[in-house]
Each structure stands twice: as C-alpha cells, then as structure tokens.
Amino acid sequence: MPMIPASWFLRRAAGLLVLAFLFVDGAQAAAPQATEGRYLFDILKDPVYRRAWSRMIGSPGPRERWLRADRLSGPGGPSREVWIAGRSYERADTCKRHDCGDNRFEVLFAPGGTRAVGVLRQPGRARIFGSPSAAERRALLGV
Structure with a gap:
C-alpha cells in the first residue's frame, strides 16, 4: 500500500479549518440583531435608528422639545418585540x-x-408622530 505524504494531510486539515472559520463567521453575520431588552437611549446610539427617530419627531414645538434625541433624559423600560x-x-x-x-x-x-x-400620551389626548399604517396606529393607540 502506498504511503500518503504528511503534506497531503496538512493541506486537507488547513482546508477544513478555513471552511470551519468561514461557517462560524457566516453564522455570526447572519444572526439577527436583538430586538428587545434595549433601552431607548441605547437604541438611539445606532445612527440608523437615530435618523428614523429624528424624521419621526420632526421639529417639535417648545413643549415637546424633550423628545429630541439629544434631550431624552427621562426613564423608560426595556424594549420588547411586538408583531403587527x-x-x-x-x-x-x-x-x-x-x-x-x-x-x-x-x-x-x-x-x-x-x-x-x-405616540405622545398626555392627559386627555394622544398625538401621533410619523405616518403609521392603520395597523400601526391601532397598536400605538391600543385599539
């Protein structure tokens, strides 16, 4: 029986190792981003979310300036995933x-x-921000 050179085994092992790293790296890249358990101030550190927030808020009046992303300092709970x-x-x-x-x-x-x-909830009123679909509007207003 012919003897297989050691270099053949090393090349095979190296190839398998590269494939294993590619698989693990690809699996991590495909992993979904967490969509719950984050606080709003952390969410808004992401530039994509911050732009969406700023577009939604627009130019708030003097009584709603606290809603600007750079002025948010009030408490809030962790985010949660909802299906609409x-x-x-x-x-x-x-x-x-x-x-x-x-x-x-x-x-x-x-x-x-x-x-x-x-939605901004104040005594006796609820003010909608952005342009929600009918389903999103119902979810925001709890109807």
Whole structure:
C-alpha cells in the first residue's frame, strides 16, 4: 500500500479549518440583531435608528422639545418585540423627566430601525408622530 505524504494531510486539515472559520463567521453575520431588552437611549446610539427617530419627531414645538434625541433624559423600560400585521417591530418607551405621568412617549421601530412611528400620551389626548399604517396606529393607540 502506498504511503500518503504528511503534506497531503496538512493541506486537507488547513482546508477544513478555513471552511470551519468561514461557517462560524457566516453564522455570526447572519444572526439577527436583538430586538428587545434595549433601552431607548441605547437604541438611539445606532445612527440608523437615530435618523428614523429624528424624521419621526420632526421639529417639535417648545413643549415637546424633550423628545429630541439629544434631550431624552427621562426613564423608560426595556424594549420588547411586538408583531403587527405579520411584521416584527421593536417597541420602546420613555417619558418626560420629572413629569412622567403627563408626558409618556411610545415608539415602534420597523426591522433594522429604518422607520419609526410613535405616540405622545398626555392627559386627555394622544398625538401621533410619523405616518403609521392603520395597523400601526391601532397598536400605538391600543385599539
């Protein structure tokens, strides 16, 4: 029986090792980004989410300036994943510092943070931000 050179085994092992690294690296790249358990101030560190937030808020009036991304300082809970009309959204909330009871804001981020819609809840009114679909509007208003 002919003897197989050691270099043949080394080349095979190196090839398998490269394939293993490519597989692991590809699996990590394909892993979905966490869509719950993040706080709004952390979410808005991502430039894509921050742009969506700024487009949604637009130019707030003097009473809503606290909603600007650079002024958010009120408390909020961890985000959670919600499903609306068969699509996954990340829902987060915040409120106005020292006036939470009367100024609460909830936001829905589309997958990847490319779009945002929200609602500002104040006594006796709910003001919509962005351009939500009918299903998104119902989810924001809880109807």
